[in-house]
Amino acid sequence: xxxxxxxxxxxxxxxxxxxxxxxxxxxxxxxxxxxxxxxxxxxxxxxxxxxxxxxxxxxxxxxxxxxxxxxxxxxxxxxxxxxxxxxxxxxxxxxxxxxxxxxxxxxxxxxxxxxxxxxxxxxxxxxxxxxxxxxxxxxxxxxxxxxxxxxxxxxxxxxxxxxxxxxxxxxxxxxxxxxxxxxxxxxxxxxxxxxxxxxxxxxxxxxxxxxxxxxxxxxxxxxxxxxxxxxxxxxxxxxxxxxxxxxxxxxxxxxxxxxxxxxxxxxxxxxxxxxxxxxxxxxxxxxxxxxxxxxxxxxxxxxxx
Amino acid sequence: xxxxxxxxxxxxxxxxxxxxxxxxxxxxxxxxxxxxxxxxxxxxxxxxxxxxxxxxxxxxxxxxxxxxxxxxxxxxxxxxxxxxxxxxxxxxxxxxxxxxxxxxxxxxxxxxxxxxxxxxxxxxxxxxxxxxxxxxxxxxxxxxxxxxxxxxxxxxxxxxxxxxxxxxxxxxxxxxxxxxxxxxxxxxxxxxxxxxxxxxxxxxxxxxxxxxxxxxxxxxxxxxxxxxxxxxxxxxxxxxxxxxxxxxxxxxxxxxxxxxxxxxxxxxxxxxxxxxxxxxxxxxxxxxxxxxxxxxxxxxxxxxxxxxxxxxxxxxxxxxxxxxxxxxxxxxxxxxxxxxxxxxxxxxxxxxxxxxxxxxxxxxxxxxxxxxxxxxxxxxxxxxxxxxxxxxxxxxxxxxxxxxxxxxxxxxxxxxxxxxxxxxxxxxxxxxxxx
Numbered sequence: 001x002x003x004x005x006x007x008x009x010x011x012x013x014x015x016x017x018x019x020x021x022x023x024x025x026x027x028x029x030x031x032x033x034x035x036x037x038x039x040x041x042x043x044x045x046x047x048x049x050x051x052x053x054x055x056x057x058x059x060x061x062x063x064x065x066x067x068x069x070x071x072x073x074x075x076x077x078x079x080x081x082x083x084x085x086x087x088x089x090x091x092x093x094x095x096x097x098x099x100x101x102x103x104x105x106x107x108x109x110x111x112x113x114x115x116x117x118x119x120x121x122x123x124x125x126x127x128x129x130x131x132x133x134x135x136x137x138x139x140x141x142x143x144x145x146x147x148x149x150x151x152x153x154x155x156x157x158x159x160x161x162x163x164x165x166x167x168x169x170x171x172x173x174x175x176x177x178x179x180x181x182x183x184x185x186x187x188x189x190x191x192x193x194x195x196x197x198x199x200x201x202x203x204x205x206x207x208x209x210x211x212x213x214x215x216x217x218x219x220x221x222x223x224x225x226x227x228x229x230x231x232x233x234x235x236x237x238x239x240x241x242x243x244x245x246x247x248x249x250x251x252x253x254x255x256x257x258x259x260x261x262x263x264x265x266x267x268x269x270x271x272x273x274x275x276x277x278x279x280x281x282x283x284x285x286x287x288x289x290x291x292x293x294x295x296x297x298x299x300x301x302x303x304x305x
Numbered sequence: 306x307x308x309x310x311x312x313x314x315x316x317x318x319x320x321x322x323x324x325x326x327x328x329x330x331x332x333x334x335x336x337x338x339x340x341x342x343x344x345x346x347x348x349x350x351x352x353x354x355x356x357x358x359x360x361x362x363x364x365x366x367x368x369x370x371x372x373x374x375x376x377x378x379x380x381x382x383x384x385x386x387x388x389x390x391x392x393x394x395x396x397x398x399x400x401x402x403x404x405x406x407x408x409x410x411x412x413x414x415x416x417x418x419x420x421x422x423x424x425x426x427x428x429x430x431x432x433x434x435x436x437x438x439x440x441x442x443x444x445x446x447x448x449x450x451x452x453x454x455x456x457x458x459x460x461x462x463x464x465x466x467x468x469x470x471x472x473x474x475x476x477x478x479x480x481x482x483x484x485x486x487x488x489x490x491x492x493x494x495x496x497x498x499x500x501x502x503x504x505x506x507x508x509x510x511x512x513x514x515x516x517x518x519x520x521x522x523x524x525x526x527x528x529x530x531x532x533x534x535x536x537x538x539x540x541x542x543x544x545x546x547x548x549x550x551x552x553x554x555x556x557x558x559x560x561x562x563x564x565x566x567x568x569x570x571x572x573x574x575x576x577x578x579x580x581x582x583x584x585x586x587x588x589x590x591x592x593x594x595x596x597x598x599x600x601x602x603x604x605x606x607x608x609x610x611x612x613x614x615x616x617x618x619x620x621x622x623x624x625x626x627x628x629x630x631x632x633x634x635x636x637x638x639x640x641x642x643x644x645x646x647x648x649x650x651x652x653x654x655x656x657x658x659x660x661x662x663x664x665x666x667x668x669x670x671x672x673x674x675x676x677x678x679x680x681x682x683x684x685x686x687x688x689x690x691x692x693x694x695x696x697x698x699x700x701x702x703x704x705x706x707x708x709x710x711x712x713x714x715x716x717x718x719x720x721x722x723x724x725x726x727x728x729x730x731x732x733x734x735x736x737x738x739x740x
Contacts (some may be wrong), residue, residue: 001535012463017597018511033509035511035514035515044339048339048340049339049340051345051354052343052345052356053339055323055343055345055354055355055356056356059356074592075339078335079336079338079339082332082335082336083336084446086336087331090713090717091713091716091717094717095716095717095720098716098720100511101455101457101511101514101631101719102716103456103716104457104511105669105673105712105715105716106713106716107713108459108666108669108712109709109710109711109712109713109714109715110709110718111664111709112663112706112709112712113706113708113709113710113713114706114709115705115709116703116705116709117340117706118340119342120702120706120739121340121344121362122340122344122345123344123345125347127354128353129353129354130353135309200569219526233662236313237515237518237519237522240515241519244512244515253614257431275526275530276526276530277531277580278522278526279522279523279526279527282519282520282523283523284520285515285516285519286505286516286519286520287507289512289516290504290505290507291507293512
């Protein structure tokens with residue numbers, strides 16, 4: 001029981017991170033129907049920018065932790081969002097109206113490019129970071145002596161995710177940008193006809209998706225304390241699985257899927273085997289696609305000639 | 306239209322072009338500032354990281370982007386009045402290549418057969434040529450799946466791994482020789498292709514891509530962790546070499562066995578085996594090529610290409626999409642399995658490290674850069690991509706970076722491949738009648 005609660009807490013933290021990445025996949029897929037394969041690399045770049053940001057904070061002598069966290073978070077979101085914008089502008093926008101697999105192949109190329117770009121500029125070695133947010137909050141101790149605890153960092157991650165989700169839901173539901181995005185999701189051509197600037201909306205979708213992925217990268221840097229240029233690949237696939245599980249195109253679905261994938265991973269590694277935890281996620285992806293192709297909260301897709 | 310064009314060219318507007326270039330340079334500054342300008346490095350002696358400042362890198366990037374964008378702006382302004390046309394030189398080259406494809410193919414085969422006996426062919430050249438041919442074969446195999454059937458397979462390396470490991474394990478546990486195990490390796494790979502393909506081939510194209518990617522990773526993780534069968538990260542070594550009709554390539558044969566050099570009365574040379582391996586993969590590749598060219602003309606091949614173009618129309622015509630896709634998937638997997646078995650026997654050692662996603666991406670890049678569906682394109686692309694890093698460390702380091710950039714560039718500018726040229730199979734009017 002205690003172990004279960006502990007894994008639940010770990011799984012929720014992990015799930016929050018996956019959920020934030022998954023939103024980028026699901027939004028892009030909802031609007032232009034492509035899998036943004038380079039999204040995992042965007043998240044990886046977010047992690048790198050934030051580790052560099054923390055080092056700069058150290059050099060600048062900003063030692064008050066909340067201020068340093070805030071500055072690094074904002075800078076990471078800005079820089080990474082600009083990466084997202086640039087990727088869309090260079091690699092995807094010229095391909096509107098090309099054949100079906102073209103954007104996906106371009107995205108794979110972009111993903112390989114970004115991975116090697118970071119490897120060449122930052123080196124292939126693992127980048128460690130000293131813990132910045134420390135301390136744990138013991139919740140309760142079982143008779144067996146196993147203490148269930150939640151670290152302040154986990155609280156921070158979960159709270160930040162909740163806040164971001166609230167802001168984001170508001171943005172989609174009540175701002176002009178959100179309205180344009182929903183319009184584009186329903187019908188690109190029709191949205192353009194009634195005066196929605198489709199290109200701008202798609203650009204901003206990539207920007208918001210990248211900013212949320214940047215937050216995920218920032219969290220991972222704090223949470224694990226080690227990153228390398230390869231982390232985007234696995235996290236990207238898992239987040240994509242999360243998006244599919246929740247129903248691709250659906251925003252609450254992405255968050256729900258992220259949480260489920262985080263929990264599956266935590267419980268699988270807690271109770272069965274750490275080595276095969278990634279396999280569990282991939283098999284989950286296959287099973288979902290076969291038996292529940294629309295996901296938990298998705299709408300069925302009708303293909304027309 | 307002409308009037309607009311005239312004003313656009315006669316009054317070249319410097320302002321907007323300049324502004325765009327400055328904006329692009331600013332974007333480049335923000336992008337490269339943290340990632341390129343501040344390098345994280347291990348602190349000397351102690352724990353943690355230090356930052357190295359590299360302002361020169363950032364300045365170079367910003368400068369290149371600024372100038373590039375400026376030139377691009379001028380080029381677009383210069384071109385603005387004219388009709389947009391595809392680069393004629395490339396198209397003409399493509400058409401020319403398409404015309405001489407058959408003689409070129411024969412010449413290429415002739416050259417490939419003669420290669421080991423040419424004056425410059427030392428061990429190194431033949432080794433590189435063998436690697437090129439492995440990738441050509443893999444490219445042709447993947448071409449069946451991606452180019453013909455239009456199914457994007459991002460986990461092709463899984464079948465390559467299945468082929469390699471099934472041969473290695475058969476040889477290790479049951480003393481199979483290469484020639485006995487080769488068909489089995491292909492069969493196993495095809496079987497895996499069917500097992501994977503059966504549930505997922507009903508999915509949309511891009512879902513399929515991700516599932517195959519996941520499958521490739523599953524195979525790799527299983528290979529690493531199922532160590533008492535696969536040897537784990539250490540892999541399997543001492544994989545037997547192929548023999549020439551039962552005659553091994555060894556200096557000293559065991560009792561009662563004639564070696565290759567004894568039978569032909571040659572001086573023993575380790576190069577014999579290298580050359581033999583080269584011919585084996587050449588033969589395998591050529592068989593693959595003939596096989597796929599023939600398949601293309603069969604009803605099944607036609608169905609693949611039709612399915613690639615329009616699945617719903619195919620369904621309406623009574624083609625069973627699942628079975629058709631499954632056959633393409635299985636045949637592609639089988640070819641990958643053959644290549645895998647050859648890889649195992651050539652290296653004599655395999656480990657999961659050889660079967661990463663990057664390998665799948667390289668094979669896919671070969672197919673994409675060669676122009677999906679083109680057999681000659683695959684050869685050219687494999688030749689370029691494999692030999693590029695051999696020219697120097699500089700290229701080797703930047704190889705994957707260039708791969709990625711090239712894949713994007715090809716999709717943006719020439720989505721049908723660099724030299725793709727397709728003659729329509731049927732015309733409404735006779736060629737040259739102008740209609």
